[in-house]
Amino acid sequence: MPRGQGFGQGRGGGRRKMFFLESCLLVLLHREQGYGYSLMDGLKEYGFRTEEMDISILYRALRELETAGLVVSSWGEDSLGPQRRMYTITPQGESTLTEWIQALRQRRMEIEALEAAYDAVKKNN
Amino acid sequence: MPRGQGFGQGRGGGRRKMFFLESCLLVLLHREQGYGYSLMDGLKEYGFRTEEMDISILYRALRELETAGLVVSSWGEDSLGPQRRMYTITPQGESTLTEWIQALRQRRMEIEALEAAYDAVKKNN
DNA sequence: TTTATCTATTGACTTTTTGTCTATAGTGAG
DNA sequence: CTCACTATAGACAAAAAGTCAATAGATAAA
Numbered sequence: 001m002p003r004g005q006g007f008g009q010g011r012g013g014g015r016r017k018m019f020f021l022e023s024c025l026l027v028l029l030h031r032e033q034g035y036g037y038s039l040m041d042g043l044k045e046y047g048f049r050t051e052e053m054d055i056s057i058l059y060r061a062l063r064e065l066e067t068a069g070l071v072v073s074s075w076g077e078d079s080l081g082p083q084r085r086m087y088t089i090t091p092q093g094e095s096t097l098t099e100w101i102q103a104l105r106q107r108r109m110e111i112e113a114l115e116a117a118y119d120a121v122k123k124n125n
Numbered sequence: 126m127p128r129g130q131g132f133g134q135g136r137g138g139g140r141r142k143m144f145f146l147e148s149c150l151l152v153l154l155h156r157e158q159g160y161g162y163s164l165m166d167g168l169k170e171y172g173f174r175t176e177e178m179d180i181s182i183l184y185r186a187l188r189e190l191e192t193a194g195l196v197v198s199s200w201g202e203d204s205l206g207p208q209r210r211m212y213t214i215t216p217q218g219e220s221t222l223t224e225w226i227q228a229l230r231q232r233r234m235e236i237e238a239l240e241a242a243y244d245a246v247k248k249n250n
Numbered sequence: 251t252t253t254a255t256c257t258a259t260t261g262a263c264t265t266t267t268t269g270t271c272t273a274t275a276g277t278g279a280g
Numbered sequence: 281c282t283c284a285c286t287a288t289a290g291a292c293a294a295a296a297a298g299t300c301a302a303t304a305g306a307t308a309a310a
Binding site: 017020023024027030031045046047097101104105106107108110111112113114115117118121 | 141145148149152155156170171172222226229230231232233235236237238239240242243246
Binding site: 035036037055056059060062063083084085 | 290
C-alpha cells in the first residue's frame, strides 16, 4: 500500500519539490562551496524565480541536507557584514547526488512518456 | 514573496504529485472514457506502481477533476458487479490538458538542465 | 436464503510538507 | 546610540497526500 512513486516514506507527499531543490543545491555545492545567498543566486540557473522565493525555504533545505550528512557547514572567514555559514558537500553527499540524478532521469523519462502518449492521441483528431 | 515554482496558490506545496497523476488521467480520458479501476490499470503505462498505490488517491484525483469541470461522470451501463462511475473528458479538460502538457515539458527541460550541469562538473574529476 | 466474497466508490482521520511571518545577531554608517 | 542592512533560524498555519475504514450492489457457495 505505501511507498508511492519515486522515493520518500512520509505521508503528505514524501519529498517532491524539495527534492528538486536539494538536488540543485547539491549540484551547486558539487561545483564549489557556498553559503545561503550565493546558493540562492546559483539557483537561477535551474529556473528558480528567486525573487519570488522566500529564502527560509533554502535554509531549511540546507539544514535538512546537513542533518542527513550530505553537506557540512562552518562559519566562514571574515566577510563584510555578518558571518556566513559556508556549506561543503561530503563524500556521502556526492554519492547520494549520483542516485538523485538517476531518479530525476527516471522522472524525466516518465514525463517524456506522457508527452509522447498525448502527442500520439492528438494526431488522431 | 509568493507564487513559487510551476503553479498552484495554496501553501502546503500547491499541486506537485497530484499534478502528474491528474495529467496522466486526462491523457487516458483523452484517449477513451474510463472508470476507477480501468484508469488505475492505465496508469501503469506511465510508471505508476499501482499495486503499491491506495486507490483512494485515484478517486480523489477524479473528484477534483470533476469539481474543476475537466471531466464529467455518469453511472455506467450494467456491468457485472456494482455500478461503475464512467468519466469523460470535457472540452475544458482538453484545453487544460494542453496547458498541463506544456508545463510538464517545461519541468522536463529543467530536469535536463540539471542533469547537464551535473554531467559537466562530473567530467572535471 | 443466509453468508461470504468480490468489485467499485466514498468519506474521515492524520501526518508531513511547505509557505509565511517574525526573531536573533553581527556589521557599518550617520 | 540608533538605524539600516545582511545572514540565518525558528515557529506557526494551511494544505496535500497517505491510511483506514464504511457503504453498497452482485454473484457464488453452503
